Structures are given as structure tokens and as C-alpha cells.
Amino acid sequence: VNRIKPLLVAGAIAAAVISFIRVRLSEDQPVDPGGWKPVDPA
């Protein structure tokens, strides 16, 4: 158990770091501002 516990803690920290980086990357992506309205081509 003493050998597995540090591995579990390290795994949990790595997962948290990856999750944090993913969120930051998605936040950095530009987003369309919207405001579209349907129009008639004529």
C-alpha cells in the first residue's frame, strides 16, 4: 500500500494539471461574437 499510494497521488496531480491546461487552451480560442440574422438573398 505504501508503494501504491505515492503513485496514486502523482496520477491525480497529473490528471489535474492536464485538465487545467485543456481548460486554458479552450479559453484561449477565439469565439464568434454572434449577432447573425436570417436574410433574404434578394
Next chain:
Amino acid sequence: VSRLVVAVEGEVTMRAAQSLVVHPGVDEVSLLAPAKSVHFPTVSSPAGCDLVIGSEKAAGAGKKHGIPVAVTGTLDDQAGVFLGSPVGLALALAVGMDMVETIALALPGEASGDTTVVFPSPIDARSAIVEHYDGHAIQVARGQGTLAAVMVMGSARHRVVLDDNSFLTGIALAAAAVVGLDSELGTAIPAWSRSVEYLQAAVSMGLVIGERSTAA
């Protein structure tokens, strides 16, 4: 009486046939053999029809029988409407817009490119490469999923069409056929050369054009 023959080459051409068969002014839609469908008659030759619709196969059949065509690709020395596709749709949206800065397509495929184009959600930001069609530079952004979008950004307004790729592409071809039926086709003309008719046909078949002003 308008008689159309569709040379089926996959889902897009079949969807174009389905859009055309219910379009006002179209009297008859047949498929060119060996394609078969319970919904359409099949003909072994396009002889006697007004227009052949599709891609390479349609261009070949039209050339062989001296019949005008409406195709997704380009045409060499042949009567018909060419680029009845998302490219043609994008260039039709650009007609009449001031200072066009970006013409972009989002299509299913493998992502590549080092510039970013931001499409409306759920496509969002994508990397794009520049491709040239009939002398026009178009940013093509491929990515996961089945959605497609055509977007034109001018100095005063932006225009967009976003839908399922097969639906959008099938209608882009079918609307080119409508332009072909209404034209005296002695030569090759691009779908966007009659942009209002082309876009009106596309809207009547189910596409929605979105527009916004760039003014704050």
C-alpha cells in the same frame, strides 16, 4: 417541360436529385444508369434531357451527348454551370459585398493550415489553408464532424450558411441546376454569375443565410 438527369456519384448527388424533384419548374428527374432508386426512374442515356447534373460523370455524359450540365467541379470548353458547390455558394454570398476580406469554408476532413478562421458555434475556431478556385483565394478549414459552413466577411457585413455538409453541398449543386435551367447555356458559367437566382434557389431548398453588420 424540364427534364433533368442526375449522374449519381455518392450522397451529395443523390441529395441534389431529392432537392430538385420537389422544386417548382422541374417536371422530371431521372438517374443515369447504373444508379438505381425506388424514388426515381433510371435512364440509360441522358439524350433528350435539358440538363445533366452531378460531378465528373455528369460532365462526361453531357459532353458526349452535347447537353448542358450543372456540376460541382470546373468545366473546360463545355456548356454548363460549374462550381455548384460550397465554393460557388461562398462566392455567390460575396457578390455585391464591399471590401471582401475573407471567404472561408468549413468542411469535414483532416485539419491543416497555420491561419485561424472563427466560424459560428458549434464549428468555432479552425485552422485553415488557402485554396484557389477560378482565381479566387478561399480559406478552407477542415475538421472533425459532419457540419459545413460557408462564410464571407466584408468591411460592412458578414454572411454565413451553416448546415450538415451533405445537405448543404447537395443543395449547392441542385441550386446550380436551377440556374442552368433558367439560362441560355452556350458556354460555361460559374454558379455565382447569377448570384441572386442561385442563392434564392438554395434558400427555397432549405438553406438559411445569416447576416450581421460590422457596425458596433
